[in-house]
Amino acid sequence: RKEVEQDPGPFNVPEGATVAFNCTYSNSASQSFFWYRQDCRKEPKLLMSVYSSGNEDGRFTAQLNRASQYISLLIRDSKLSDSATYLCVVTPYSGAGSYQLTFGKGTKLSVIP
Amino acid sequence: NAGVTQTPKFQVLKTGQSMTLQCAQDMNHNSMYWYRQDPGMGLRLIYYSASEGTTDKGEVPNGYNVSRLNKREFSLRLESAAPSQTSVYFCASSEPREETQYFGPGTRLLVL
Numbered sequence: 371r372k373e374v375e376q377d378p379g380p381f382n383v384p385e386g387a388t389v390a391f392n393c394t395y396s397n398s399a400s401q402s403f404f405w406y407r408q409d410c411r412k413e414p415k416l417l418m419s420v421y422s423s424g425n426e427d428g429r430f431t432a433q434l435n436r437a438s439q440y441i442s443l444l445i446r447d448s449k450l451s452d453s454a455t456y457l458c459v460v461t462p463y464s465g466a467g468s469y470q471l472t473f474g475k476g477t478k479l480s481v482i483p
Numbered sequence: 484n485a486g487v488t489q490t491p492k493f494q495v496l497k498t499g500q501s502m503t504l505q506c507a508q509d510m511n512h513n514s515m516y517w518y519r520q521d522p523g524m525g526l527r528l529i530y531y532s533a534s535e536g537t538t539d540k541g542e543v544p545n546g547y548n549v550s551r552l553n554k555r556e557f558s559l560r561l562e563s564a565a566p567s568q569t570s571v572y573f574c575a576s577s578e579p580r581e582e583t584q585y586f587g588p589g590t591r592l593l594v595l
């Protein structure tokens with residue numbers, strides 16, 4: 371079983387739509403959770419951390435369900451600039467003073483005019 | 484601040500050739516990482532360095548060596564390149580107890 375699984379998409383949505391991405395992880399010892407964004411042929415960049423209580427950053431809402439080992443990202447009022455691949459990331463603390471991130475393969479979003 | 488820089492941006496190698504990918508960061512981070520990204524595989528950790536003077540294997544270390552030259556620089560060496568090493572290589576850095584990693588722009592490597 372893959373450690374972090376995501377629907378690869380692509381998700382093609384019109385501007386203004388609401389879109390949700392899901393992610394499941396297999397390592398119950400995972401401590402921290404993130405969504406990274408990767409534009410075409412660019413490096414990944416942190417979009418937001420995911421907290422157990424759920425958190426929101428503008429049009430983006432992230433949720434975590436530890437019992438189900440499930441993470442979600444909701445994007446409201448989609449913009450053309452939201453077109454990218456969204457990477458679900460989890461990490462157990464390695465204990466060596468360093469975090470090893472485990473990446474999902476990503477979900478591709480295309481927002482259409 | 485340049486953040487994380489990588490050289491070269493692109494490289495074509497023949498099977499059996501060697502090369503070193505360079506990475507430097509100016510954020511005074513202690514931890515540095517090398518990943519590869521292949522279509523349909525996601526990012527996979529090759530090696531990491533929790534702090535200057537230490538290096539450890541990640542998920543896919545075979546065929547690679549690393550050197551943490553100093554706090555700023557972390558290089559990745561391919562001693563004898565193989566077509567299976569065709570990939571995009573990303574370097575990243577972070578503070579040891581901060582989970583956010585900052586990535587360089589990547590090196591696109593083609594091994595013929």
